[in-house]
Amino acid sequence: MGISQVSHAELAVGDLEEAVGLHVDVLGMKELGRSDGSVRLTAGVDERCDLVLTSGGTGVRRFALRVDSHDDLEYYGKRLADAGIEHNTRSDEDPGVSQSLQFQTPTGHVMELSLLTDAEGPQYIHPARAAHRGGIRALDFDHITLQAQDPKPLVDFMVDILDFQISDIFAPAPGVMGAAWLRASDLHHDVAIISTPEPGKSLHHYALGMESFDHLKVAADELARHGVPIETGPGRHGVGANLYTYFWVAGNRYELSAEMPRVRPGAPGMWDNFPKAFSLWGLTPPESFGHAS
Template structure:
């Protein structure tokens, strides 16, 4: 019962046709359909909607989290209403979405809780369709930007039953970033502080099978002239392996080896280089930019 994982996200792109080509040809996503100026895409094996692309600007317009059933939606709707958060119930969402509850987080992000009708019991790499491109396993997590991460962290924990796995605190009592989980995986949503108003997304992450899969993905990006921003490498926070790149005005992460976390107090980091990578690899200045 409750929130189990991320469901999908809607990203804005400047050139919709160019972005569709990249996501299908290079990332290996499958187009599910188009309606009202939005293009719905699926990645992996479950056949559900993982990404929605809309024209105009960059960044995340909304993102959704999966819940088990309508009873969960009712329970969270009541809890949000008691906290003074307005909600909207929708039944005309994307393919595979039975019902969704939409609301706004303190950071200004539009969020949804969604009951899905599709999906296998678990992701099995051998059952992934043999399409071209990078062929990620699934939508893995999302990292958003907020001028002050704390209100969003408190909102996730107090109203949506999230736990905090790690915190980056550049000074005592200051949250520079937080990695939050609804499942047992290290993070489903991460929040990074930004001094820039109007920036909503740090990266949209796709789950990969292994470090070797990251190597093959890097070759695929290279064949299409897409430069890697940083990686492959291993994070200090969480310990997952990563590769980052930009596409259609937004940053993407390819992530593998995401660990599972026991219930406990969060780990607090005050050293950014160690938090980013124990291997000594550090990101370029561009990594501080968002969309």
């Protein structure tokens, strides 16, 4: 019951056809269909929609979280209404989605709660199903990290209205929330929010799940073969402890993430040292890592 995990996201890109080619040939995604100037893609293992690409700009247009029943949609619809937040119901917008609630968050991000069709995809990810594909062969959409000038209103909204828990907080100074990592499942984060001084920026990165460090190595070689430079990584984060590799595709940053830990209920961890929060191995991100789309 409740929100179980991320479902999919819609990202804006400048050249739609070029972006689709990179996602299919380099990232190993599979096209599911096209409508209204958008292309829907799956990471290819469970055949569910993981990503929607839409022409025009960069950044995240909307992102969806998965719920497990109509009762969940009714529950969160009431929570939103009680909080005075306008929302609307959508049906059959994306492959494998039977119904969703769409609303705007306090930071202006468009969020959806999506109920998937029962017959769409298996109940769990099986890595062997990805073995026949080309590209980096990611397993699934793993998490999304948003940008906001002030993360706290969105963090409070997700905790108070959507029942998320906070795993970790980065506070560069007392009483200042620089970033937060939140979970709906027992994985360390499904959604994270990082502060940015730039107005109008919505996305820090869209993350794909990988099997292991060795999988990150194979993916790095695949990126190199296609001339896609790595921005930073591979490495291991301090916050969350997951393995990472970052790169840009079609104007948006992507992360390849592996070994995301499970978290027990409890008070969030607090960090005030950015280098240690970013990397346990002493890696320093480039200046470009502070940019967003």
